[in-house]
Amino acid sequence: MFYYQCKRCNYISKQKIDMKRHLDRKKKCIMSDNNKNDIDFIQQSLIKHYIKDEFKCIIKSKDEDNMDIENIEYKCSICNKIYHNKSNLNKHIKKNLCSDKPVVQQINNIQNIGVQNNIINININSLRGFDEDWNISNITKDMREKILLSDKKFTNTLENIFKNDENLNIILKDKMTGLVYKIKNNEYEAMTVKEIFEETMYKIYKHLKDFFEEIIKDNKNDIRMNILDNEIKEIDKKYDKYINSLIISNDVNKCLSSIIDDKKNDAIQKFIKITSEDEYINAIDY
DSSP: OEEEEOTTTOOEESSHHHHHHHHTOSSOOOOSOTTSOHHHHHHHHTOOEEGGGGSEEEEOOSOGGGOOGGGEEEEOTTTOOEESSHHHHHHHHHTTOSTTOOHHHHHHHHHOOOOOSOOOOOOGGGSOOTTSOOOOTTSOHHHHHHHHHSSOHHHHHHHHHTTSGGGOOEEEOSSSEEEEEETTTTEEEEEEHHHHHHHHHHHHHHHHHHHHHHHHHOOTTOOOHHHHHHHHHHHHHHHHHHHHOHHHHHHHHHHHHHHHHHTHHHHHHHHHHHSOHHHHHHHHTO
């Protein structure tokens, strides 16, 4: 695992392209060292730093020339947990098993890196499974009413769902295949794009029905019942057309694909934080 660090403001990124975007912003971050020119900052900010370099191997034997391999211990410098096998230490590091601190915070402890407002949370619990309901806590009751009364109920719902990073569990590889994170097996699984779209539409449909029920129970804005009835009928009609009309489903799927792809980079970051960049590359090359 590795990271890039901005030499102006100490911002940290897992991806080089994200660091380049950060450095190329019109509104530059504040420089912490005025003795260097802008080119130096850019060059040094694009140097790859390996997290594994922050962990050390402890040799118990005093005589290194005659050391026994059984006397080698691998120690995590964050939580001081000792492993007799390097691969187990690497798993420990990759899965962020030491304490409840995210990896970037651990780097902070080691190198005293100042990360302003850009701490990256690498916690498996921060990602919902595609086999679970989405976390819609960010969609307020007023927003749910607006969505229900809007013309683009399904797309508006998905766009708001994806504003919550916990829901970024879909990566479309191409027009035929994709990857989804499943909580059941705690891993990413391959699915056809058709299956992903159909399951996504069903989940949106369920949320819209729930929005309707919530508003009926607590209609604080006094929306007329006949209006609400018409809206829920429209939801049923649109979903029924999606299921039964190939032309309509193809058009809707293009819309879904666009929304999902808009969040693709963020979803890839979630994948890499949970697994590794190498595993992501292997997954898209299958």
